[in-house]
Amino acid sequence: GAVVSQHPSRVICKSGTSVKIECRSLDFQATTMFWYRQFPKKSLMLMATSNEGSKATYEQGVEKDKFLINHASLTLSTLTVTSAHPEDSSFYICSVPTGPYLAKNIQYFGAGTRLSVL
Amino acid sequence: DQQVKQNSPSLSVQEGRISILNCDYTNSMFDYFLWYKKYPAEGPTFLISISSIKDKNEDGRFTVFLNKSAKHLSLHIVPSQPGDSAVYFCAASPAYSGAGSYQLTFGKGTKLSVIP
Numbered sequence: 631g632a633v634v635s636q637h638p639s640r641v642i643c644k645s646g647t648s649v650k651i652e653c654r655s656l657d658f659q660a661t662t663m664f665w666y667r668q669f670p671k672k673s674l675m676l677m678a679t680s681n682e683g684s685k686a687t688y689e690q691g692v693e694k695d696k697f698l699i700n701h702a703s704l705t706l707s708t709l710t711v712t713s714a715h716p717e718d719s720s721f722y723i724c725s726v727p728t729g730p731y732l733a734k735n736i737q738y739f740g741a742g743t744r745l746s747v748l
Numbered sequence: 749d750q751q752v753k754q755n756s757p758s759l760s761v762q763e764g765r766i767s768i769l770n771c772d773y774t775n776s777m778f779d780y781f782l783w784y785k786k787y788p789a790e791g792p793t794f795l796i797s798i799s800s801i802k803d804k805n806e807d808g809r810f811t812v813f814l815n816k817s818a819k820h821l822s823l824h825i826v827p828s829q830p831g832d833s834a835v836y837f838c839a840a841s842p843a844y845s846g847a848g849s850y851q852l853t854f855g856k857g858t859k860l861s862v863i864p
Contacts, residue, residue: 723791723792739792
């Protein structure tokens with residue numbers, strides 16, 4: 631069964647609206663979750679590291695005011711794309727790492743959210 | 749600068765034959781390597797991994813080989829099946845040394861098509 635649940639799977643919204651994406655860890659208590667973005671024919675690009683109980687850590691070039699991350703509990707992280715514009719249209723994926731609780735650093739991914747901004 | 753490279757964007761293989769997907773990396777701090785499989789409009793699914801202390805790891809039809817001196821790894825699928833058709837991502841991470849050190853760096857992926 632799924633280890634990570636991500637909702638919604640698809641969002642179509644008008645330019646200027648905000649969109650919230652949820653990522654739930656079903657099997658692990660996750661003090662850390664990752665948010666990725668994938669452009670067509672490109673690799674998964676890490677956007678930010680979501681930290682439970684503290685501020686997220688953003689990768690260089692990612693606007694923290696644009697992509698708000700809230701990690702309110704050990705099982706839930708949310709990514710809010712604020713005032714979305716067409717260039718924000720992309721495939722957003724969250725992941726939960728099994729490290730350091732296990733020796734192996736395996737990340738389990740959500741199913742992803744396809745965001746289309748009109 | 750890409751630290752994990754998958755130089756073949758696509759690969760076509762006949763059903764029953766071997767599929768070999770290649771991956772090169774540049775960061776000598778990488779200690780752990782993973783392969784993920786991804787279908788369209790879905791998140792990646794973990795397939796197989798290998799630690800730098802090994803040179804081979806096998807799981808059913810999937811085998812990953814690691815050549816540390818060449819900074820190269822490969823995924824072998826034998827025999828290939830039509831259901832294996834997907835995009836395969838190579839990923840790498842450094843040894844765990846504190847928060848954030850288990851971030852993964854991904855290659856661009858190789859689209860495998862297994863022809864019946």
